[in-house]
Amino acid sequence: DIQMTQSPSSVSASVGDRVTITCRASQGISSWLAWYQQKPGKAPKLLIYAASSLQSGVPSRFSGSGSGTDFTLTISSLQPEDFATYFCLQTNSFPYTFGQGTKLEIK
Amino acid sequence: QVQLVQSGAEVKKPGASVRVSCKASAYTFTGYYIHWVRQAPGQGLEWMGWINPNSGYTNYAQNFQGWVTMTRDTSISTAYMEVSRLRSDDTAVYYCARGINGARDFDYWGQGTLVTVSS
Numbered sequence: 001d002i003q004m005t006q007s008p009s010s011v012s013a014s015v016g017d018r019v020t021i022t023c024r025a026s027q028g029i030s031s032w033l034a035w036y037q038q039k040p041g042k043a044p045k046l047l048i049y050a051a052s053s054l055q056s057g058v059p060s061r062f063s064g065s066g067s068g069t070d071f072t073l074t075i076s077s078l079q080p081e082d083f084a085t086y087f088c089l090q091t092n093s094f095p096y097t098f099g100q101g102t103k104l105e106i107k
Numbered sequence: 108q109v110q111l112v113q114s115g116a117e118v119k120k121p122g123a124s125v126r127v128s129c130k131a132s133a134y135t136f137t138g139y140y141i142h143w144v145r146q147a148p149g150q151g152l153e154w155m156g157w158i159n160p161n162s163g164y165t166n167y168a169q170n171f172q173g174w175v176t177m178t179r180d181t182s183i184s185t186a187y188m189e190v191s192r193l194r195s196d197d198t199a200v201y202y203c204a205r206g207i208n209g210a211r212d213f214d215y216w217g218q219g220t221l222v223t224v225s226s
Contacts, residue, residue: 032211034211034212034213036213043202043204043216043217043218043219044144044152044202044213044216045216046212046213046214049208049211049212050208050212055212055214087151087152089152089154091211094166094168095154095156095168095169095170096154097154098151098152098153098154099151100151101151101152
Protein backbone atom coordinates (compact mmCIF):
# COMPACT_ATOMS: atom_id res chain seq x y z
CA ASP A 1 0.00 0.00 0.00
CA ILE A 2 1.11 3.58 -0.61
CA GLN A 3 1.82 5.42 2.63
CA MET A 4 0.91 9.10 2.81
CA THR A 5 2.77 11.19 5.35
CA GLN A 6 1.49 14.65 6.19
CA SER A 7 3.37 17.36 7.97
CA PRO A 8 3.00 19.02 10.29
CA SER A 9 0.51 16.98 12.30
CA SER A 10 -0.73 20.22 13.81
CA VAL A 11 -0.12 23.90 13.24
CA SER A 12 -1.20 27.07 15.02
CA ALA A 13 -1.80 30.16 12.97
CA SER A 14 -3.66 33.45 13.02
CA VAL A 15 -6.35 34.88 10.79
CA GLY A 16 -4.66 36.36 7.74
CA ASP A 17 -1.62 34.06 7.90
CA ARG A 18 -0.38 31.99 4.99
CA VAL A 19 -0.22 28.28 5.82
CA THR A 20 1.32 25.39 3.91
CA ILE A 21 0.68 21.71 4.60
CA THR A 22 2.70 19.01 2.91
CA CYS A 23 1.96 15.44 1.96
CA ARG A 24 4.56 12.93 0.87
CA ALA A 25 3.79 9.63 -0.84
CA SER A 26 5.90 6.53 -0.27
CA GLN A 27 6.05 6.07 -4.06
CA GLY A 28 5.16 8.15 -7.08
CA ILE A 29 1.47 8.84 -7.56
CA SER A 30 1.62 11.19 -10.56
CA SER A 31 -0.95 13.90 -9.79
CA TRP A 32 -3.56 11.63 -8.26
CA LEU A 33 -3.86 13.50 -5.02
CA ALA A 34 -6.75 15.32 -3.40
CA TRP A 35 -7.10 17.48 -0.32
CA TYR A 36 -10.07 17.39 2.05
CA GLN A 37 -11.11 19.61 4.92
CA GLN A 38 -12.95 18.18 7.90
CA LYS A 39 -14.58 20.06 10.75
CA PRO A 40 -15.53 18.35 14.02
CA GLY A 41 -18.57 16.12 13.69
CA LYS A 42 -18.85 16.72 9.96
CA ALA A 43 -18.04 14.80 6.81
CA PRO A 44 -14.92 15.76 4.88
CA LYS A 45 -15.20 18.33 2.10
CA LEU A 46 -13.29 18.14 -1.18
CA LEU A 47 -11.04 21.17 -1.71
CA ILE A 48 -8.46 20.23 -4.35
CA TYR A 49 -8.32 17.33 -6.81
CA ALA A 50 -5.69 16.19 -9.29
CA ALA A 51 -3.11 17.89 -7.05
CA SER A 52 -3.89 21.43 -8.17
CA SER A 53 -7.47 21.71 -9.43
CA LEU A 54 -9.82 23.73 -7.26
CA GLN A 55 -13.15 22.05 -6.60
CA SER A 56 -16.18 24.11 -7.61
CA GLY A 57 -17.31 26.46 -4.87
CA VAL A 58 -14.05 26.36 -2.91
CA PRO A 59 -12.50 29.79 -2.23
CA SER A 60 -9.49 30.71 -4.32
CA ARG A 61 -7.32 31.21 -1.21
CA PHE A 62 -6.89 27.41 -1.30
CA SER A 63 -4.35 26.07 -3.75
CA GLY A 64 -2.48 22.85 -4.33
CA SER A 65 0.71 21.89 -6.06
CA GLY A 66 3.06 19.00 -6.61
CA SER A 67 3.42 15.76 -8.50
CA GLY A 68 5.19 12.47 -8.06
CA THR A 69 5.76 12.11 -4.33
CA ASP A 70 5.62 15.63 -2.85
CA PHE A 71 2.53 17.79 -2.59
CA THR A 72 1.46 20.94 -0.83
CA LEU A 73 -1.78 22.59 0.17
CA THR A 74 -1.55 26.33 0.71
CA ILE A 75 -4.09 28.63 2.28
CA SER A 76 -3.05 32.13 1.27
CA SER A 77 -4.87 34.15 3.94
CA LEU A 78 -6.50 32.20 6.74
CA GLN A 79 -10.11 32.91 7.52
CA PRO A 80 -11.89 31.92 10.75
CA GLU A 81 -13.82 29.17 8.98
CA ASP A 82 -10.58 27.51 7.79
CA PHE A 83 -9.65 26.17 11.21
CA ALA A 84 -10.18 22.45 10.73
CA THR A 85 -8.32 19.23 10.01
CA TYR A 86 -6.93 18.64 6.52
CA PHE A 87 -6.31 15.28 4.90
CA CYS A 88 -4.60 14.30 1.69
CA LEU A 89 -5.78 11.27 -0.27
CA GLN A 90 -3.92 9.37 -2.98
CA THR A 91 -6.02 7.76 -5.70
CA ASN A 92 -3.20 6.52 -7.92
CA SER A 93 -3.61 2.91 -6.87
CA PHE A 94 -5.75 0.69 -4.69
CA PRO A 95 -6.23 0.81 -1.84
CA TYR A 96 -6.73 4.55 -1.78
CA THR A 97 -4.91 5.89 1.29
CA PHE A 98 -5.26 9.04 3.35
CA GLY A 99 -2.64 11.00 5.18
CA GLN A 100 -2.97 11.05 8.95
CA GLY A 101 -4.29 14.60 8.97
CA THR A 102 -3.09 18.08 9.88
CA LYS A 103 -5.01 19.97 12.53
CA LEU A 104 -5.04 23.71 11.91
CA GLU A 105 -5.66 25.58 15.13
CA ILE A 106 -6.10 29.20 16.04
CA LYS A 107 -3.05 30.82 17.60
CA GLN B 108 -29.43 19.51 -4.46
CA VAL B 109 -27.41 16.33 -4.35
CA GLN B 110 -27.78 14.50 -1.06
CA LEU B 111 -26.58 11.28 0.47
CA VAL B 112 -28.57 10.41 3.58
CA GLN B 113 -27.34 7.59 5.77
CA SER B 114 -29.12 5.42 8.27
CA GLY B 115 -28.93 6.08 11.98
CA ALA B 116 -26.46 5.11 14.66
CA GLU B 117 -26.13 1.47 15.65
CA VAL B 118 -24.92 -0.36 18.73
CA LYS B 119 -23.85 -3.93 18.16
CA LYS B 120 -22.24 -6.73 20.12
CA PRO B 121 -18.96 -8.29 19.04
CA GLY B 122 -19.52 -10.95 16.41
CA ALA B 123 -22.72 -9.38 15.12
CA SER B 124 -23.25 -7.76 11.73
CA VAL B 125 -24.39 -4.26 10.81
CA ARG B 126 -25.76 -2.82 7.60
CA VAL B 127 -25.54 0.89 6.86
CA SER B 128 -27.64 2.44 4.12
CA CYS B 129 -26.91 5.48 1.97
CA LYS B 130 -29.84 6.95 0.03
CA ALA B 131 -28.99 9.21 -2.89
CA SER B 132 -31.17 11.97 -4.26
CA ALA B 133 -31.16 14.70 -6.90
CA TYR B 134 -28.83 12.93 -9.32
CA THR B 135 -28.72 9.77 -11.43
CA PHE B 136 -27.75 7.13 -8.89
CA THR B 137 -26.37 4.72 -11.47
CA GLY B 138 -24.09 7.36 -12.95
CA TYR B 139 -21.62 7.66 -10.08
CA TYR B 140 -19.67 5.23 -7.96
CA ILE B 141 -20.33 5.15 -4.20
CA HIS B 142 -17.31 4.93 -1.92
CA TRP B 143 -17.26 3.97 1.75
CA VAL B 144 -14.82 5.52 4.21
CA ARG B 145 -14.59 4.99 7.95
CA GLN B 146 -13.15 7.00 10.81
CA ALA B 147 -12.48 5.55 14.24
CA PRO B 148 -13.03 7.96 17.16
CA GLY B 149 -10.38 10.66 17.12
CA GLN B 150 -8.55 8.97 14.27
CA GLY B 151 -7.94 9.47 10.58
CA LEU B 152 -9.84 8.33 7.52
CA GLU B 153 -9.71 4.85 6.03
CA TRP B 154 -10.97 4.02 2.53
CA MET B 155 -12.94 0.78 2.48
CA GLY B 156 -13.91 0.36 -1.15
CA TRP B 157 -16.44 1.31 -3.79
CA ILE B 158 -19.45 -0.01 -5.62
CA ASN B 159 -20.51 0.79 -9.14
CA PRO B 160 -24.28 1.24 -8.74
CA ASN B 161 -24.87 0.59 -12.43
CA SER B 162 -23.24 -2.83 -12.60
CA GLY B 163 -23.05 -3.77 -8.94
CA TYR B 164 -19.32 -4.38 -9.35
CA THR B 165 -17.32 -3.77 -6.19
CA ASN B 166 -13.72 -3.11 -5.29
CA TYR B 167 -12.72 -3.60 -1.67
CA ALA B 168 -9.56 -2.58 0.10
CA GLN B 169 -7.71 -5.75 1.03
CA ASN B 170 -8.16 -5.00 4.73
CA PHE B 171 -11.91 -5.38 4.27
CA GLN B 172 -12.17 -8.24 1.83
CA GLY B 173 -14.17 -11.15 3.14
CA TRP B 174 -16.05 -9.33 5.88
CA VAL B 175 -17.41 -6.19 4.24
CA THR B 176 -20.08 -6.38 1.54
CA MET B 177 -21.28 -3.46 -0.55
CA THR B 178 -24.56 -3.73 -2.43
CA ARG B 179 -27.12 -1.45 -3.97
CA ASP B 180 -30.80 -1.24 -4.83
CA THR B 181 -31.20 0.93 -7.90
CA SER B 182 -35.00 1.01 -7.56
CA ILE B 183 -34.64 3.17 -4.46
CA SER B 184 -31.26 4.81 -5.23
CA THR B 185 -29.69 3.31 -2.13
CA ALA B 186 -26.30 1.80 -1.45
CA TYR B 187 -25.59 -0.52 1.44
CA MET B 188 -22.46 -1.48 3.32
CA GLU B 189 -22.52 -4.51 5.61
CA VAL B 190 -19.79 -5.39 8.08
CA SER B 191 -19.86 -8.88 9.54
CA ARG B 192 -18.09 -10.41 12.54
CA LEU B 193 -17.84 -7.03 14.23
CA ARG B 194 -15.01 -6.34 16.65
CA SER B 195 -14.53 -3.51 19.09
CA ASP B 196 -12.02 -1.86 16.77
CA ASP B 197 -14.75 -1.57 14.12
CA THR B 198 -16.27 1.16 16.26
CA ALA B 199 -16.22 4.12 13.90
CA VAL B 200 -18.21 6.60 11.89
CA TYR B 201 -18.90 5.14 8.47
CA TYR B 202 -19.36 7.52 5.55
CA CYS B 203 -20.60 7.02 2.03
CA ALA B 204 -19.41 9.41 -0.65
CA ARG B 205 -20.11 9.98 -4.33
CA GLY B 206 -17.19 9.43 -6.67
CA ILE B 207 -16.41 11.82 -9.53
CA ASN B 208 -13.49 12.37 -11.90
CA GLY B 209 -13.24 8.70 -12.77
CA ALA B 210 -14.39 7.83 -9.24
CA ARG B 211 -11.14 9.19 -7.81
CA ASP B 212 -12.59 12.16 -5.91
CA PHE B 213 -15.48 12.37 -3.47
CA ASP B 214 -17.64 15.42 -4.00
CA TYR B 215 -20.70 14.68 -1.86
CA TRP B 216 -20.70 12.79 1.41
CA GLY B 217 -23.32 11.31 3.67
CA GLN B 218 -23.62 12.65 7.19
CA GLY B 219 -21.93 9.59 8.64
CA THR B 220 -23.24 6.67 10.70
CA LEU B 221 -21.71 5.86 14.06
CA VAL B 222 -21.40 2.14 14.66
CA THR B 223 -20.49 1.23 18.21
CA VAL B 224 -19.35 -2.31 18.96
CA SER B 225 -19.56 -3.13 22.63
CA SER B 226 -20.39 -6.10 24.77
